Amino acid sequence: MTDTKYIASPERYAQQATIYNRCGRSGILLPKVSLGFWHNFGDDAPFERSRAIARYAFDHGVTHFDFANNYGVPAGSAELTMGRLMDEDFRPYRDELFISTKAGYGMWDGPYGEWGSRKYLMSSLDQSLRRMRLEYVDLFYSHRFDPDTPIEETLQALVDIVRSGKALYAGISNWPLEPLKAATAYLRERDVPLLIYQGRLNMLNREPIEEGILDFCREEGIGFIAYSPLAQGLLTDRYLNGIPADSRMAQELFLKSESRTPELLDYLYKLEAQAKASGRSIAQEALNWVLEQRGVTSVLVGASSVEQLKNNLELLQ
């Protein structure tokens, strides 16, 4: 454990004018680059490295940290890491942080540990708050659409969660367009307007654009945050010359080596040339593409080192 007490950089908002975007038609500004805690923050990652990445982010104006109940190995351990970071580093800065979590995927055994019931969403948020040692989160998401639960049950749970003060805003992630439209109307009628939609968007996966989700969010004043904007690392220099032993692909879990095809390498070489011409890294070029899509509020990056995050944030300079 590091014995240096954390004091956030006094320069952390030096670029305030340029690094934040308004989230839809809301009062919230989010950093154009936000930090995701899916990988690299659980018990499977060295705590001091996780801490260094989180500190670096906050020191550079990255006020938004994104979680889900099941992040980390084992599930829940990324939120436990955040709980420790809250106590040891970030408690004095709680009001400067915008912390989100989600529920939707499998988290505990039995019929109440996944999907979209009121029972699951409410119990899961209580668990997340305990793990993160927080009184409230800023944003709580339904992590996926549940076709078997009445949509009103899921949405009313979000409304009641916001009204209870356990979350300040509601969001949804990975929902198809039609239920998204219904959710927008339902939540608006109850004065808990949908703050943001979280969807996968990067140069290789453009579904939110193709399916009309990004346009819908923009027209309705809902923010859009793009997850896996680097396609889990594919859209970086990480795999140009093989599969590094410490990379996500080497784990063969969420990113399989079969995705490193000759076509992908071809694409990357072209992207590398394009990036060089604009004085950027491949990762910066890929993030810039996402941020240029009209309606995108923020890109939600992952990082396994401070250097990667630094490189990604340099795009905003």
Ligand code: NDP
């Ligand atoms: P990215 O597409 O940003 O991939 C992150 C990975 O890319 C890093 O772990 C690292 O790989 C590599 N990388 C990052 N920056 C660089 C760089 N500058 N140079 C070289 N390599 C780099 O995002 P994630 O897939 O990690 O997702 C980000 C966040 O989005 C998650 O943490 C989570 O909060 C959210 N998310 C939400 C989902 C949802 O269903 N709502 C689903 C998935 C993610 P390596 O680790 O190999 O070094």
